[in-house]
């Protein structure tokens with residue numbers, strides 16, 4: 114039983130942890146030999162013992178749910194456990210350097226950047242990588258700017274005004290396209306949940322700048338016709354963009370570059386290491402094929418003789434982030450890839466796919482589309498997927514992503530990742546199956562056992578409380 118549950122056994126009003134400053138005895142007396150007018154009478158600092166402090170922060174941590182408390186099968190988000198050694202590496206004194214230091218004095222930093230550019234290029238089958246974008250969505254936007262610069266250099270920018278996005282795409286794809294000034298053309302999926310080649314042929318043409326695709330797609334399905342898709346887009350003069358959020362399914366086995374993709378982003382916080390959620394932190398490096406390398410953001414890092422140097426690609430789109438990007442996230446990414454190596458990455462994708470398939474085989478909800486890879490989308494059927502999610506919290510697990518993609522009604526998009534063992538997958542399946550048999554009344558009043566009960570999410574998002582208030586105020 115954790116703190117939250119223990120509290121629940123008591124009274125509802127108890128679901129509250131006072132601030133340190135609200136605890137008794139929080140006036141520290143000031144004893145100083147300085148003149149009176151230079152000292153304060155008292156300091157409003159909590160006068161607490163170490164155990165009191167440790168318990169306070171431990172209790173706070175238990176009021177929340179995280180990957181360190183249990184399974185977190187949030188589909189598409191890839192909420193895998195992030196090994197603590199990557200945090201140790203990022204905390205090394207040499208990892209934090211002033212960004213304005215001279216190149217001579219930061220050769221190690223530049224070597225790491227160069228090494229990471231190289232790792233990511235090899236993993237993605239790309240020719241050149243920029244580490245600058247600070248998230249996947251920022252990578253999309255940067256990739257779109259690179260595509261735009263390419264079409265501009267060919268004198269085709271005025272004509273190529275459209276970006277095609279499948280209806281199963283993540284919302285950031287059309288958003289990035291619109292932000293880049295493009296018209297978004299939505300491509301309906303075929304009956305098998307994949308790209309419909311005929312629909313694609315009808316949609317592409319002289320006005321196509323880019324086709325953005327996730328592979329495996331958000332249903333976890335591999336686009337088997339990817340080579341024909343690439344050919345169709347390229348013949349029309351368009352470029353093919355790979356949304357790398359699902360790269361965990363392919364690691365060490367298949368490379369977007371080999372499939373014909375021209376640009377990709379890596380959600381390094383999903384595929385590699387860095388705890389994410391709630392808006393960050395992350396990094397979204399992008400990789401491109403040779404003909405696009407000269408448009409990448411500045412600076413990149415190259416090796417000349419025995420030195421690492423920053424350089425600006427010839428026709429660079431400029432900077433999209435200060436200095437080196439989200440540097441400490443990139444350090445963790447490097448550490449994770451270096452530790453796992455080819456074999457470890459290959460093993461991660463194998464287990465991610467195995468785990469998703471095992472879990473799907475154990476749950477009672479229907480999974481309409483298969484064969485899927487690292488994630489599957491079940492349907493909650495007559496139940497409301499959001500209520501199912503809330504109710505799963507009462508069974509001590511984090512729920513899947515819900516209501517997306519919309520191709521599956523009441524979608525439960527589930528991605529256990531490679532980190533879970535069979536026992537935990539069974540625990541997840543039990544939670545799914547317990548909820549599957551419950552009535553609407555039970556679901557609608559859930560969750561009952563969490564720190565916060567059913568929250569009015571719309572008003573919570575609009576009436577932000579940005580400072581601490583006691584619950585009864």
Ligand SMILES: *Cc1c(COP(=O)(O)O)cnc(C)c1O
Nearest residue numbers: 189190248249250283285358380
């Ligand atoms: C997470 C995700 C994104 C956006 O990436 P961020 O790093 O969160 O900005 C884009 N596409 C898909 C499919 C995703 O799951």
